[in-house]
Amino acid sequence: MPPFVKLVVIVAIVVMVVVLWGRVMGRRDPDRELVGLTDAVRAKVSREISAGHKINAIKIYREATGAALTDAKSAIDNWFVPGRGPGVRDAASSWSEGRLTDEARSRISELVRAGRREDAMALYAEATGASRSEAQAIIRTWDTAQNY
Incomplete structure (x- = not known):
């Protein structure tokens, strides 16, 4: 195998490991205490979604739960907001x-x-x-x- 191809394969493997490590570990702050999904947090998330501020809702969800971005986005996409929907x-x-x-x-x-x-x-x-x-x-x- 030519040296250039070896270099590309090694770089690809390193990038893949870094990406996977980031997804698994996330950006967790070990000193920060998570409050979880309390009623107050749920109400805040629902208000943000109802107002059309999905990014803020994701941020609030992540701050409360420590979830990774993809998990938080999925949770907000599937979030049930009473009063939202058919009108x-x-x-x-x-x-x-x-x-x-x-x-x-x-x-x-x-x-x-x-x-x-x-x-x-x-x-x-x-x-x-x-x-x-x-x-x-x-x-x-x-x-x-x-x-x-």
């Missing part, structure tokens, strides 16, 4: 499927009665993971369409 129908189903607690329902009702619809929308979006437009549509019809 307001998903947000409305969160009411009927019980994703809103009784406490959240009563608090939203109080805010709607008090004329604080912006606060009610924010609370609904936080509780269900709905996007701003979905929460707005639900709260707009809250006092006439919902049985509370």
